[in-house]
Amino acid sequence: MSLRSRLLRLHTALYARYGPQDWWPARSRFEVAVGAVLTQHTAWTGVARAIGNLRAARRLAPGRLRRLPLPRLGRLIRPAGTWRLKARRLRALADFFLERAGGRVERLRGAPLETLRSQLFAVRGIGPETADAILLYALGRPVFVADAYARRVLSRHRIVPAKIGYEALRRHVETHLPRDPALFNELHALLVTVAKAHCRARPRCEGCPLRFDLRGRRPRE
DNA sequence: GACCAGGCACATC
């Protein structure tokens, strides 16, 4: 079976089991980008509280966030952890949107993808995963977020090699699937969901929900 | 009390 078929089959199986994931939960593109930074090495529960604090303080816009003194910004995002670090990163992100788009994130929707990606990388605190999450979930670009969850599920099902790197996995998926933002969005969200719901609880893959849907046998480590 | 969560930057070898 071709890689494309296997990826599509995986997506179908996951969707049938878990349904639409409705990622990313946010009220604006900027809020998505803020969430992408806040969720670095952090569980989502704390991120949601931090975003709630920012919303209550009416700071979920690049200009308004940028004008916050770092200590005050830090206090607002404290529930998301590593708050000194993330306060600086959020400020850099706000600067990026202010300088590149006059503070209006949607203006970047038409910018050349590779240019935008390298510009995001240049922002301190924005690495490949955060950049791709912003590109996909905030800007609707056809980019696959090749995070650790995706790698774990895809490698255990032997769709990709176990030691594949971030960029290789991203391109792998992007070149073998239709370049459809909605597909990449749902697939990544579903991979995270199945990894959290099953892989984490059962590191040895017992009773994997995908076992009959992919190759008819239990995936290996 | 240990471990981990929707990473990244930096140092070191």
Add this chain to the structure above:
DNA sequence: GATGTGCATGGT
């Protein structure tokens, strides 16, 4: 190029 470490809170 690979590996280690700091960042730091909150849930399990």
